Amino acid sequence: MTSPTRTKASLIDQNWRSDAVWAARLASDRARAAHNQTAAQRSVTATVLERALSQGAEAVALTGSTARNRRTAISDLDIHIVGSRPRFEDLNEGLDLYATSADVLWERLRAGDDFIQWTLRFGCILVDHDVFRPALAEIVETGLWPDPQRKRDRAKELLAFAERIIATGDLDAAQDQTRAALTTAARWLLLANGEFPLSRDELSDQVLDLGCFDLAAALSRLIHADPTLQELATGIEIGRLVISLPPRRARRAALAR
DSSP states (O other): OBOOOOSSOOTTOSOTTSHHHHHHHHHHHHHHHHHHSOHHHHHHHHHHHHHHHHTTOSEEEEEHHHHHTOOOTTOOEEEEEESOOOOOTTOOSOEEEEEEOHHHHHHHHHTTOHHHHHHHHHSEEEEESSSHHHHHHHHHHHTBOOOHHHHHHHHHHHHHHHHHHHHHTOHHHHHHHHHHHHHHHHHHHHHHTTOOOOOHHHHHHHHHHHTOHHHHHHHHHHHHSOOOHHHHHHHHHHHHHHHHSOHHHHTTOOOOO
């Protein structure tokens, strides 16, 4: 789908077919990746990059909260690989590797996948053999935008699952599942209102800017505090209310006091 009306200009809106623009992006991304990681993380990333390239990877990017310099205590080190997944079990850092072929990347991008667009928009591109660059150009030239309905459908599933976990009384698992559910609901809300979701640590501020105070507060506690089972159950109510409403009305969704 094409983008709904966006509220602000995006850094993605550049001529990515220009060699000078692309060279500047790569230089900036590599410097940002180095700055945003600890020495240990840089070593792990370099090892993954070396192994991926030795297996013929076409592109590699550092993505997720590390790329945005917004890591939290629950953050992984996220790496996006266009190619086969290298072994990484011997590496000490918490790693989350997303690997796919170039054909699948294009298929998912055009089908409205938001993760691939996230990497292209905000990730630190470390290596690219003509995969990420043309994908970025297509986003700009066609106005390609992730499909919010995919997030809404997924949020419904995750909210139902989180509710079942809350009922078991397993607080740690319930926090994890409620966090995933409300994060997905927030991503739907933002995408449906023309805002591209940033890293998980930034979502509560983005949602707050839209005026959805209850969801923003629930997200913030899930990321920075230790909510109780009752608070998690309330979070599920908030998430369900948000995704039940049209996008504009959902911006002001609030539970009855």
